[in-house]
Amino acid sequence: MSFEIFWYNTLVETPKDLLNKFLRSKNQTITYIDYDQKKDYTLTSQTLAKTIIHCANFLHKTLGLKKGDTVSYLFENCPEIIILNLACFFTGLRTCPLDSKRDTEDVATQKLKETKTKVLFFRKGGKIEELAKKTNQGLPNIKTFSIQNFEDFEIQIGKNENQEIINFFDPNSISLILYTSGTTGFPKGALLSFSSLYHGAKQVSHWFQITSDEKFYLVLPLHHINSTIFALSTLFSGGSLIIPSRYSKSRFFTDAAKYSTTASSIVSTINLDLLEEEENYNKVKDGLKFKRIQIGSAPVSPKHASEFVKKYGIRLIQGYGSTETSLRATGIPVDAPDKLYNYLLSKNSIGEELSQNKVFIVNQNNSVIKTANTEGEICIKGKNIMQGYLDRPDDSAKALKNGYFHSGDSGFFEEIDGKRFYFLKGRIKEIIIKGGINISPLFIEEKLRMHATWAKDVYVIGFPHYRFGEEIGAVFVPKDEKYNSDFTKTLQELKENKIPNLSPYETPKSAVIAFDGEIPKTSTGKIQRVNIKKDFEKKLLDSYRTIGQNQNYIFKIIWPDEQNLIEKSTQIHNSVFPKSLSVTPETLEHRATNGFVIGAFDKTNNLTGVLTGFFSSEQPLFEKNNWAEITGNGKFTTANSKGKIAILVSAASSNSQGKLENISMTSNKPQIDEKTIQEYINTQKDFIVKFHFAPKAGFKDGAKTTRIILNGNPQDLESLGTIIIFEYPLLTPSTNPTFTSNKIGIGLVEAAIKYAKDQKKEKVFALSRLGEAYKYIK
Incomplete structure (x- = not known):
């Protein structure tokens, strides 16, 4: 199999080019598995193309949206997300996905305010509709559309087939505002143009060898960059998508065999899950068509990855990157010889730079490190990099200093057979990565400070967790020695997920007491967060695992x-x-x-x-x-x-x-x-x-x-x-x-x-x- 690398030195394909691809395709489909309704249905690429045009006309002509306006949505995985994204990307609109699992009412409201959202689509029924309605109460000027299912979506958007709508396309205008947690408190909205997304998707297609024969199994949430890019990579390459409404451990192998999926993308927690699914695997292994599975978005355990490969005979291909890099910047070669692949897997390499990227290791003076096995910050330059953060000029300037993206991650490279392979050492940033999700400690701290008024201060850090990589812990500094009853009450509220405006996923699962003199500080009084983690992560871990005595x-x-x-x-x-x-x-x-x-x-x-x-x-x-x-x-x-x-x-x-x-x-x-x-x-x-x-x-x-x-x-x-x-x-x-x-x-x-x-x-x-x-x- 060979791949012609011609696209990355050219302009992006136009919406007309891509829509024509969809219309000409004979076998390209999107299959949706609705776990709640216990049924599935399939869209042809022709239906996809036509529905994108219908949706674009509805947004522009019926609702009167203008270039640069924002459309938000709140769904579990479904084809409507892909259609809304492409209808907006192709016509100068922006989309802002809300997180149906993690966003609390105040977080969702803040995202809608910051992005100046004009229209909000959401799934009818259950918690998603409840959150959407609560969020919309404080923002009455946003038009909302409750969608029962795909058929209802088709009816609501109508069938205006005016092709001229795609003339609004501008590849360098912002297409996607995707929020990612950082160390500055509230999540930051990364600004990604269609050009960034396109080059990110195309280099993933080349790296992961996605072709028109692909049947990609999209199990991660479509409101994250991972599934967003893999969906675009597959569609732009002429491949097909299989989209379950959400990830299911017990159905992973069963549905993969049923729909003859050839590839997927997972995170470490799913890797660990699937190690226990050998019984289900054995039932369907003769029907499985997997060629490889991508893994990344959080620290990968080489032990668990190796166990998976040995048990199931399916290569796990690690990649590295972030929302700001339109997903991937480096990756293990899919077709690496066994000896090299096994070495890279055992050493937990994040691979070599992809075709759209230049990857650098820089020291504290921002000078490029040219010697192997020397640790520094991983920095990335390329056409897939974001334009900055929404309304965060200082954060944007810091992240994109010297013309490349500063990842905040520490790493090094090693020369193997004349190529540079990169390795992730740790994180310079203080974000917590729980199960592949970036969690902002400062955001959680602020919510805890507002609630636990008995505490002088609180510091949120990650502590090791075998399944999630990291779990969230809190170090409380009491105002005085009469804290026992208050601390006990707060511990119970943490257990019951009753901290206002914190989702259960973001709520600390362990907490300990520290006195002011125990908090490490510099000579000028600045808090040393890295040392807080060093001093207290073991105590938090021990507290988390202790039931009683x-x-x-x-x-x-x-x-x-x-x-x-x-x-x-x-x-x-x-x-x-x-x-x-x-x-x-x-x-x-x-x-x-x-x-x-x-x-x-x-x-x-x-x-x-x-x-x-x-x-x-x-x-x-x-x-x-x-x-x-x-x-x-x-x-x-x-x-x-x-x-x-x-x-x-x-x-x-x-x-x-x-x-x-x-x-x-x-x-x-x-x-x-x-x-x-x-x-x-x-x-x-x-x-x-x-x-x-x-x-x-x-x-x-x-x-x-x-x-x-x-x-x-x-x-x-x-x-x-x-x-x-x-x-x-x-x-x-x-x-x-x-x-x-x-x-x-x-x-x-x-x-x-x-x-x-x-x-x-x-x-x-x-x-x-x-x-x-x-x-x-x-």
Whole structure:
């Protein structure tokens, strides 16, 4: 396959050129998968071209918009976004996407004000419509259009086919205002011309080898630069798009196979998700057509990326860039030889500069560094760079100093086979990148200062998170020593996402106290934010993972990337359970990824006990009839984080009751029925039954038996293959689980109940067993 690189030294293609491409195409389509309506539909490129013209005429002729006016929209992923974008890009209008997940009312309102939005389109029904209406109340001059679906959109925009509308096109005028968080508080609107977007899209097409045969699977939000550019790259290359209304972990491989997708773009959190989707992958692997998947937009874990490539045989191609660079500035060569690809993957390279870019590493004096392996700031120059930030002349001048974009990221290059490959070292900027999303610490700080008036000040920083890369934490500086009750109240408000004008995604998930003298400052009194992060990120991480403590033990969440603790947890589990119920470190790692693993640490920080469980709905617990189906073969792949119940699966400690026997039962296995098992349970001779029946966590009552599954786990001979499901008392809004015992086993269950309550679950079940049934039932 060869690619002619002729376009990047030429003017951009005109709207007429692109629309004619769409009209002439024979196979180009956009397929939309509506998860809410449980249906899909497909638009041909001819319908796309005609609808773009209809929409452009509606905006200009019917609504009277003029060149330079702004159109905003608030949707989950849908074809309407692409049509609105191209109708505006082609006719001198600007678009401003609102974030349907993260934008609060005040953020959305501010964006509409700053961009002087004239028209707002939004999806009818649910939270999106509610946000749109609240936002519009303070801006009554904005015309709003509630869109039920694509058919409704077509009806509302009409069918004016006047081709002259595209004469308003100017490739260098602003086409897209895309807000990106920075360190100056409120998100900044990056100003991207059609020329910038076009060259950004075209160089991505060349780099990622997108052709007319492409079927690109667009799972990331279209209100971000990633999906915006990949959509344009694919369409301008004659390829087709498959657009689900939102990302779905469980449907990723299934839908990819169903629609024969050939490429996609993901972030690190999705990479981690998909490592747990091997079962779904195996069901459809023969139908998968993936050639490669792009990954970037947040720090990439080389470990997780390598695991993905090894497990699924699909190359992950890392790219680097930002909104300000129209997505990508560097990228790993798609067709790199295996030896080079594996090296770059293992070293976490962000690749070589793309065709529209010149990438520089500069020192603190803004001098270009010409020696390899020397760290400096990554700077980018090219036709894909933004024109600046909306109404932010100072920020614009700083970001575009000396004629190139200053990324704020630290990195270096390495010479390999005569080519420069770049590596990301860290961030000079103080933004927090959570799951590929830039979060402004100053914006969050301002909201917290307005709310937590008991604090003299507050500083927001990122702390490490195995899944998101970073999570958000807050360091509060109290005004005086009488802060305990106020801080406790604020902690509860953070847990419940009740800080005004902060979305749940932006709300800090951990908070600690620091006194004024503990905040690092320069000799002139300037706050040293980098040192705040250095001094407090470990405390925030520890606070985030700590569930609580009794007099003897502290109970913490164990993460899947903590290999030493995973291995120790495995040893503890296997020292207690019979060989037939043993686990491997890999299984425990899966449990920590999909569900939760709680560790009990003694006063010397030695791990002495472990409990595993996962969140789910009640349906599988009461409809599935064996342990493997309920637990996903012990890997918790059946977990549903949005479910309202917690299922506790195993608990063990280094001082548990002695290890059970490895017995053998063949012809002498007793014949049992549910009545026999229930009678045995009622005797309370079994130590596991007695353990669960005992009251815990401050409840008056202990657990009760809610289901018996005969032969639900045949390999568990001591339990005669029987599974017992215990249900603990209901977690109501007023429930306040406490630690009532200093024993490790009870403490682990009490920690799990408290964790379930903190995660807003309503019920706790134990998927348990009988410890000594074989001794009594003959």
